[in-house]
Amino acid sequence: MKLIVSFLVYLLVSIATPGFAASGKVHLDSVDIDLSDKASLQRGAKIFMNYCLSCHSAAYMRYNRMGKDLGLSDAQVAESLMFASDKVGDTMTIAMRPKDAKKWFGVVPPDLSVISRARGTEWLYTYLRSYYLDINKPLGTNNLVFKDVGMPHVMWQEQGYVRKDSDNKLHALTGDQATAFEYNMMVRDLVNFLAYIGEPSKIQRLALGKWVLLYLALFFFVAYPLKKIFWEDVH
Ligand code: HEC
Numbered sequence: 001m002k003l004i005v006s007f008l009v010y011l012l013v014s015i016a017t018p019g020f021a022a023s024g025k026v027h028l029d030s031v032d033i034d035l036s037d038k039a040s041l042q043r044g045a046k047i048f049m050n051y052c053l054s055c056h057s058a059a060y061m062r063y064n065r066m067g068k069d070l071g072l073s074d075a076q077v078a079e080s081l082m083f084a085s086d087k088v089g090d091t092m093t094i095a096m097r098p099k100d101a102k103k104w105f106g107v108v109p110p111d112l113s114v115i116s117r118a119r120g121t122e123w124l125y126t127y128l129r130s131y132y133l134d135i136n137k138p139l140g141t142n143n144l145v146f147k148d149v150g151m152p153h154v155m156w157q158e159q160g161y162v163r164k165d166s167d168n169k170l171h172a173l174t175g176d177q178a179t180a181f182e183y184n185m186m187v188r189d190l191v192n193f194l195a196y197i198g199e200p201s202k203i204q205r206l207a208l209g210k211w212v213l214l215y216l217a218l219f220f221f222v223a224y225p226l227k228k229i230f231w232e233d234v235h
Contacts (some may be wrong), residue, residue, distance in 0.1 A: 026145050027170075031125035031188055033195050035203050038071050044193025045070060047186060049081050051154050052112065055101065058092040060113035061197045069196070103152045116198035121191050128187045131156065132164040133173075144168065159183045166232050 033042065045066065048058075063085065067077035084094055098108045122163040127174045131153035132176060134142035142154070143149045144164070153159070160175035160183075172180060196203065 026126070026128045026130070028120075028122040031121050031191055032228065033192055034120050035192070035196055035206060037192065037217075040189045040192050041070050041196055044070065044189035044191070044196075047190045048084055048193050052190075053084050053092060053094060055094065055105075055109040055113045055151075057094045058110050058113045058197050061092050062088075063090060063092065063200070064088040064130075066197070066202065067130055069138060069200055107150045109151065112194060112197070114198050116191070116194045121195050124194060125187055125191045128155070129159075129184065129191065130170065131159070132161070132162045132170055136163075144170065154184075157185060 063077050063082055064074055066072075066081075067074055067088065072081075077088055078086075082088070084092065101108045119127075123145065127143065130144035130146075131141050132144065133140065136221070139150075139152045142164075143153075146217045159171040159172075160179055162170050163169055165171050175183075
């Protein structure tokens with residue numbers, strides 16, 4: 001009987017929390033996603049172009065669409081954000097061939113267009129801050145959230161070296177609190193940008209939403225007196 005009860009409890013818990021089995025025991029850190037923060041999105045775009053777009057594509061996103069959403073002109077986009085292409089109407093594809101990628105990394109780096117929706121922003125924020133030194137791995141690093149990951153710690157110069165203790169806690173070996181703070185901010189901007197490319201029209205929806213509410217609020221002052229007039233004779 002006890003066994004059946006615990007099995008039922010287990011079943012309930014695993015159904016209620018989809019990430020339960022997949023993410024193991026790693027605690028995911030929350031991240032402040034703010035799609036109206038254009039400066040953060042612009043910084044995130046720059047980090048993405050510099051550190052990610054060599055291996056990962058974002059094939060559903062066009063440069064000029066991104067520029068428009070982030071408040072940048074085509075010229076600004078071309079000058080500071082386009083390293084992988086030369087036409088602002090292009091989508092964010094990469095030159096690396098899948099066959100070569102497989103040879104180099106063992107797996108093909110996935111397209112990141114909708115990764116924020118597949119993995120969630122908290123997972124991404126934690127993942128990019130969970131690399132640690134592991135001399136048993138070919139790349140010299142491993143990751144708490146994604147065990148034996150085939151992706152190198154591409155931003156290690158920004159974060160410095162990190163080691164893992166026997167309790168699975170991470171400790172910085174180099175750098176100080178300021179470095180850690182800056183790295184967290186950098187990853188936050190990057191994840192903010194990934195959240196944006198995962199759902200680009202959300203920016204417009206949020207902006208439009210304000211006007212709709214304002215319209216409704218103003219319309220109330222027209223509708224209410226009108227209602228009063230119409231119902232005057234009925235009473
Ligand atoms: C040197 C090539 C390379 C670069 C640069 C790179 N990645 Fe990766 N990335 C990979 C590979 C390879 C994998 C697949 C790892 C695996 O499945 O073991 C991967 C996997 C991922 C995943 C997990 C995908 C999933 O859900 O399975 C995310 C998220 C990711 N990368 C984000 C990034 C971000 C953000 C950047 C820029 C900061 C970046 N990557 C830069 C090679 C790269």
